[in-house]
Amino acid sequence: MIDTLTEVLIVGAGIGGLTAALSLHHAGIRCALVDRVNELAPLGVGINLQPHAVRELTELGLGDDLEAIGVATAELIHYDRHGNRIWGEPRGLAAGYRWPQYSVHRGELQMVLLRAVRERLGPDAVTTGTVLEGLQEDESADVVVATLRDRATGEVRREPANVVIGADGLYSAVRAHLHPTEGPPVRSGIRMWRGTARRAPFLTGRSMIMAGCNSVAKFVAYPISPTVDGAVTVNWVAEVSTPEDARPADWNAAGRSTRSSRTTRTGTSAGWTCRG
Template identity: 55%
Template structure:
């Protein structure tokens, strides 16, 4: 079996590594002509760290990430409202890591090229279209032939047809594979919140491994260390009522500190200089907080979706990249166990579609939470873990997702 993965992001690269570990040939095509360490910080929750550790990347993760010790809610004067331990301190067998998104992507890319070969990831190549023969049966069957994928070389403009046993659309928020599979999949939905993101070289705060969420009315600051003396920060402002997005949803559009600093200029936390954090950032990114309605189906026959292409979600539960990692591991497990690719993809979708839809719904609920007492916040965080399947005992006792070898 040979699987073609569209997209060399965190989900796509983890899928390639997972398929290879399961004994399945994989190749990746990536639209970007060069994969560079772009972006800002993200969090990997223990369920994702477990999967990457089982892929043999635990040491590399520890080297680039910061093991989060606690999550602290505070007001704009730095008064602590609620705090809870995170990762190992919370009882998980695996840490929670805060990492730079681009550095994690390069770590995964290096592992793919080392294990699958230097040509396993082809850059500057975009999926333009695909075709397959889908039998008219009640259950997706093996089908008479492979999927035929038309891949555009962006440098030359030529189109090559590649055949594969399966095509995985891991090509992000604006997925070309999703658009072809689900042309009526609905618009991007805007929460009404705009986000400004950046990383700033600054001294440690609180434990040195703390994540903080500071709220004041329609404004929120999230900040946490991501290693090498850098603090990742996100400023969120509610500027509109929720509704379908009109305009650009690019996550890497340049932003201006002048557009966000006035709302945070008089925040005095004591242990973190918020105006200094914003003013000290060399590059600010601005984007709307968006998601999509969960799909009733991700794929057809030999084609399916993974990660943001399948289930984009608000970045409020530190769970987007983590869910893509779990997608990748379940995908490999089910394909390895199946006697035909379409049956494996059907089982993968059955295993992952509802849990990821629950994450989308839980992240929406988290973004609307109004209670700000310690009891309110304890209930919110507990409810989130329950809704998203992230409980300590649940993860610690769950069997491995690695395929069982005969």
């Protein structure tokens, strides 16, 4: 529930919003979060936390959780499209940083953050099923009034806050309010198909590989789970240059996967239907 006057209202309970909430709480600043989804579920596949991000989360007391769900990436190797090694570099601790780089499952990371937010800020800190539809700034009263719609009932309410943080993702309503003439995000011209597979560890067992290049097509693979029964979960991404494709990006667009004995999660794409 949101108090009558919230110090900080965070719009979006993704990785950015939840981390901001934990940092504000750590600094003694009261905050509340809203998210449009009815239920926060562990969606997505692999994501990489670089050492500077791991430092922040470690200082928030989440170092053990990251170690439990992630893989401390040791190296990044580039191959050409035929599989010939071009170049490699150490990563994280192996590169001399004081904090590791972790390859993790995005959804599991979000659930770690969500659990910590509910434990520290209270079970009602995140109000789901609530969409930010507008903002009105009243400088004389030092408040921002957020217009929020309950998706289940359609009820619209106005919530005042001292500060509103926009952590509402790619098509941010907060950003659109601040920059009304900016338009939608500019497309990179690359379409990605993403998925995971269970398989034996490869190279060091903590290696990330890239093959090919963005100008035509690129393949990325890295483990995102500890080894269990001789197998790891490998995140894979197939990136294809599709400059003519004008469809908007969407992290949730479903792909069509062909299930093999190794595939445990269906493939998803960012806006295209997978063929085959």
